[in-house]
Amino acid sequence: MRLRGRKGIRENIEAQDDLVILDPAQYKGKWHEVFGNSNPIYVELGMGKGRFVSEMSRLNPDVNFIGIDMYDELIRKSSDKARAAHTTEDGNCDLSNIRLVLFNIESITDVFEDNEIQRIFLNFSDPWPKKKHARRRLTHENFVNNYAKILNDKGEIHFKTDSRSLFEFSLNSFSDLGLRMRNIALDLHVDGIHPDHVLTEYESKFIEQGVNIHRMEVMIGKEALAQHLHNLENRES
Template identity: 70%
Template sequence: MRLRGRKGIREELEQQEDLVVLDPAVWKGKWNQYFGNDQPIHVELGMGKGRFISELSRQNPAINFIGIDMYDELLRKASIKVRESRSSGQSGADPLSNIALALFNIEHIGDVFAEQELERIYLNFSDPWPKNKHARRRLTHANFVSKYLPLLNARGEIHFKTDSRSLFEFSLNSFADMNLRMRNISLDLHAAGLREDLVPTEYELKFVEQGMPIYRCEVVTGEEALQAHNRQLREG
């Protein structure tokens, strides 16, 4: 996907130091210093126009969120969405204190985050790259997943959503081949109506309105997360 943005976008982003991080590599291993607290860090890889990360961060002030994309124009749009969602704000609190938008290519994620620095990674409606020759570009390919795993801590999880059945099938196989535990696998997430307990993306709302199924699963990677999952299974 190539985006044509209007002139001056980079300059506009440079003026948003309270929200936009144009050189995220300088914060590798120090993201809790960036946020000024020790709250867990959740990251969305490929945030699009920012509806998901904006709303999720607003609903969860005790978690730090980082929305990531490689396109200036999408960072600009996401910054607008974040500011609109926080326009009412909370009295006496910084409405942007638990969210950042970072510009970089996911392929180099290891240059931006240190080992065990993240608690959760969201992959929402990633490019399915449908041709087999492009499989290695899929964000759930083992080459990418192997980059995510060291960055996730003991409570680490990967949450994945897509409208592409072929990508979902590929991803389940990819996770299984890496011996990763999966849970809450859904082949039609909103079959009984839009799930109110999960924040939808812009694409998701459009697809659900069109009656298209949404595929979702959670991948449990961290030891503590695995123990909690197994305990939940034993307790029924």
């Protein structure tokens, strides 16, 4: 996707140093210091216009959220969403648990230290449908291996897409790496939208068009897997 930027966008986001980070590599291993607490850190890779990360951070004040995209214009639009989501009726705006980062996620290990992140969201990533572009898919093993480095023992990947081919590719990719998956849905909203579910911009559009949304959760960390197996045992007993 190429975006035609408007004049002043870079200046706009450069002036938002309370929310936007343009040089994230300097904070590798220091993200808890950025947020000033030890709360879990969740990251959305390819946040688009920012509705998801803005709303999730508003609803979960005890979790730190980082939204990443590589386009100036999407960072600017996301900053508007974040400020709107976190501004109360009396005009106060608390952005303490959200940061927006301008970065190409192909070098994600340059930004996060090993075990620094607890959850990664991949929402409606580019499916790169041609076979020759498979390595560009964000669920390709090369990317997943990098995610595994930065995720901690409770680490998980939550993945959503409207692309059946990308979903099938991702199932195989995670399986080939020996990863356990749960809550696999081929039609996430078949029974209606759950009231606690936060939609992305793309998701809202696809639902209106009657497009099925596919979703899964992938357990990366040892504690995440152990908790899942424990829950299964309790459910079966």
